[in-house]
Amino acid sequence: MSRNGITRRTLLAAAAAGATAASTAGFLAGTTWRAVAGAPAILKALPPERFVDFGTNAETRWASVDPRRYLTPQPDLFVRNHTVTPTIDASSYRLRVFGDAVRRERSLSLRDLRGFRPAEVTTVHECTGNGRSFFASQQGESVSGTAWTLGAVGTVTWQGVRLADVLRALGVSRDAVSIQATGLDPSYATGGVDYGPVRRPFPITKAYDDALLAWGMNGQPLLPDHGYPLRLVLPGWVGIASIKWLGSLEVSSTELTSPWNTKWYRLTGGSYPADAPPLSVNPVRSAWELPLGAQLARRHRIELTGRSWSGAGPIKRVEVSLDGGATWRTAKLADRGRRGAGWSRWSVVWKHPAAGEHTLLARATDVRGRTQPDVTPYNSNGYFFDAVVRHPVTVV
Numbered sequence: 001m002s003r004n005g006i007t008r009r010t011l012l013a014a015a016a017a018g019a020t021a022a023s024t025a026g027f028l029a030g031t032t033w034r035a036v037a038g039a040p041a042i043l044k045a046l047p048p049e050r051f052v053d054f055g056t057n058a059e060t061r062w063a064s065v066d067p068r069r070y071l072t073p074q075p076d077l078f079v080r081n082h083t084v085t086p087t088i089d090a091s092s093y094r095l096r097v098f099g100d101a102v103r104r105e106r107s108l109s110l111r112d113l114r115g116f117r118p119a120e121v122t123t124v125h126e127c128t129g130n131g132r133s134f135f136a137s138q139q140g141e142s143v144s145g146t147a148w149t150l151g152a153v154g155t156v157t158w159q160g161v162r163l164a165d166v167l168r169a170l171g172v173s174r175d176a177v178s179i180q181a182t183g184l185d186p187s188y189a190t191g192g193v194d195y196g197p198v199r200r201p202f203p204i205t206k207a208y209d210d211a212l213l214a215w216g217m218n219g220q221p222l223l224p225d226h227g228y229p230l231r232l233v234l235p236g237w238v239g240i241a242s243i244k245w246l247g248s249l250e251v252s253s254t255e256l257t258s259p260w261n262t263k264w265y266r267l268t269g270g271s272y273p274a275d276a277p278p279l280s281v282n283p284v285r286s287a288w289e290l291p292l293g294a295q296l297a298r299r300h301r302i303e304l305t306g307r308s309w310s311g312a313g314p315i316k317r318v319e320v321s322l323d324g325g326a327t328w329r330t331a332k333l334a335d336r337g338r339r340g341a342g343w344s345r346w347s348v349v350w351k352h353p354a355a356g357e358h359t360l361l362a363r364a365t366d367v368r369g370r371t372q373p374d375v376t377p378y379n380s381n382g383y384f385f386d387a388v389v390r391h392p393v394t395v396v
């Protein structure tokens, strides 16, 4: 019996059945196994001082982030599961690569994959819905989805191999345009509809650019909750693009779709057109390393810290306001010139704060010149809340 009550044998049988179905249906239709009622959806420990527990999702508390540490330790990273974390046996694990644009279908073991040149990349890893709760609390708009504050994000270093190297070795035809990544977790059902296993297509250009097949995070094997034994990583892109427990890659000469790029993870409702494209690159966001409503002991000078990040590249500038937006100053940026695509830490010294309530604001600009707006246009699923967050604190 595995920890979440699913036997390994059941999972492997389901994966095998799914693999057969996949050649016709295009996805692992056979993975219909269910978690035992009451079994946890997330297997790692979620101590309340470090996480907000949403059941299948868990948010990192910004107040628990250590300002001296650049990378997010894997045990502290947020978790976003559509269903439950599966327990997968690494020794019998196979990544199936198929589709009309590959020379022939292949099943790769972890050993096969370790034969490629090792690769490593540091990225911001973030859920599309990060900051969602501020649509309601700051803009008075009701949206659906997990009410994250700003803790559905981390910066980690991934270890694995470049997807480009694997595709070149397998022989992908020149007319390949799209790759569908499918997870081995159970099918996702909501509102009485079974949508099949979590899967999302992405353009072949991203595969050749910087996509990674990752088995490690910060030098350790992936934890089960983060995709053990292998996940896809699409640097800078919406979290959903980085499919965990990667079961298959379908490489196609035609555009592939899934509900995760047509129904969800697009901007819908409000003033968005019906044909708004699937979301890809993450926006610019900032967070203070403090709880919302923090109580700060009054002193002559208080050093405040935070981080800003963007899916499009490094952060160029961070402006902060300690008086609700009346006056602004530039924060001191650390991590300038750091390699990779992680976040930037910053700090500001608050001199002679008055006792009472204050509102802190932080606005970042990335190297592309993208900056955080005052208001994020409404969308019904509450994605991409990138507006400057009004962060209340009390000096006592």
Ligand SMILES: Nc1nc2c(c(=O)[nH]1)N[C@H]1C(S)=C(S)[C@@H](COP(=O)(O)O)O[C@H]1N2
Residues within 6 Å of the ligand: 077, 078, 079, 080, 081, 082, 083, 125, 126, 127, 128, 182, 183, 184, 185, 198, 225, 226, 227, 238, 239, 240, 241, 242, 243, 244, 245
């Ligand atoms: N197979 C699978 N992959 C998945 C998901 C999932 O539920 N199943 N969730 C996605 C979403 S929405 C996000 S934000 C990230 C979260 O990754 P993490 O839980 O490792 O932080 O994984 C993505 N990959």
Ligand SMILES: [Mo]
Residues within 6 Å of the ligand: 080, 126, 127, 128, 129, 239, 240
């Ligand atoms: Mo997500």
